[in-house]
Amino acid sequence: MEGVRGRLVPAPEPRRGDHVGVLVDPEGASLATWAPEVIVDARMRKRPPADTSVDQARLVVGLGPGFRVGVHAHAVVETARGHDLGRVLWSGEAAPNTGVPGEIGGYREERVLRAPAAGVWKPAAAIGDPVAAGQEVGRVDGTPVVAAVGGVVRGLLRGGLEVRAGEKLGDVDPRGERRHCFTVSDKANAVAGGVLEAVLARYPWGSS
Structure with missing residues (x-):
């Protein structure tokens, strides 16, 4: 996507060159040994996660419905289209899942x-x-x-x-724009910006 490649790896590794390592670990077994500083749960399950909590890292960020601040994550990023898309929530939880797809080009x-x-x-x-x-x-x-x-x-x-x-x-x-299929969408950009905001709030630029 936009020049960044994903490559299947057998164990967690930092980004190298033009690719990001992709580890298949549905049970999250690698977290105990890897001990990451930041975890972003971007699975978008739209229901409370049974396997994500604030105890897993110094900063845990959850995306969308199901995450409650202080229980599952330290911060939650709103993923519902509208005024609050991409907003970082430091209390409460994101808007509930409506089950209705967002409107694009007049269609849902x-x-x-x-x-x-x-x-x-x-x-x-x-x-x-x-x-x-x-x-x-x-x-x-x-x-x-x-x-x-x-x-x-x-x-x-x-x-x-x-x-x-x-x-x-x-x-x-x-909308019929083929390039939209291979570039980061407006929604993804907004949500990613919220994640970055949450990380920088916990780890201010230049701090250790």
């Missing part, structure tokens, strides 16, 4: 691609591909998944995954 739920049934997802399109309303973008066990609106495919689960009926498979950006 219509732009989301969902599984029509449970089964194995097989995409017929890729991120950045232009699609028309009614066009098939993949199948779940033979059942077609069609785009409700035209635009470009912006997000998409990889093929071969077992999915549940109604599960989000991807989304279509009705």
Whole structure:
């Protein structure tokens, strides 16, 4: 993304050159030995996490719904679109999950691609591909998944995954700007800015 690459690594490592190490550690076992100064829980589960707490690092930052300041994190960054997007909360919690996708180009739920049934997802399109309303973008066990609106495919689960009926498979950006698929979005920039603000509040520039 914008010149920064992710590379699978077997153990935690600092950033080197043009890549960031990506460690698969669903149980968080590496935290005990790595002992990071800052943890940012960006899983966006939208529910209270059972495995994140303020005891895990000097600064724990949670993104979006489910995190409560003082319990799960020292700071929470608002992820809901609107006036408070990217705001750092030092008390309370973020706005609850509404279950309604944010509006883009005048569309909300219509732009989301969902599984029509449970089964194995097989995409017929890729991120950045232009699609028309009614066009098939993949199948779940033979059942077609069609785009409700035209635009470009912006997000998409990889093929071969077992999915549940109604599960989000991807989304279509009705604005049709292909470059938006490969650059950091306005929402991501705002949330990242909030994380940086929280880190600098705990670790002022130039301090040790």
